Amino acid sequence: MKAIEVMSALAQPTRLEVFTHLARARPDGLSPGQLAERIGTPASTMSVHLTILSRAGLVSSTKAGRSITYRAEPDAVRDLALFLMHDCCLGCADVTDPKPEQMNCCCGERVKSVIGDDPIT
Structure with a gap:
């Protein structure tokens, strides 16, 4: 399941810090x-962290010449x-109110889940 891969990637302190720096940038x-x-x-250690974050879908990369x-x-x-x-918490009003499908990301796009088996509709 993708959720486990994402949580596992972020559970390591350096990778969480890397993701935080990238999110702020x-x-x-x-x-x-x-x-x-x-x-x-x-740098060699950073490469490993970035690979794990990338496999989990937490980061993406673009290459321009020799620069990534x-x-x-x-x-x-x-x-x-x-x-x-x-x-996980379906039906628990304390957790699901406001409704997750009403959440928006910072760019204003409507939220849709790709981690669970079915998209949120």
Whole structure:
């Protein structure tokens, strides 16, 4: 299940910090070197963290020449929250009110879950 992969990726403190830095750097993103410098991690270690975050769908990358820029994918975290609120806590008004389907991301798009088995409608 995708939710487990997302939670597992964010459960490691350095990866959570990397995601936080990338989320704050949106929409421009950061290079692996910039991230390594800000966090104080060797570049080789940063590469491993970025690979795990990328596989979980938490970050994306673009390549321009020899430069790679990573960007946070906030939809993955939002989808995790929706999965936990809607699919795990369905019927619990304390958790699901306001309704998860009414949540909007920072860009104003309507929320749709891709983590659970069925999209929220």
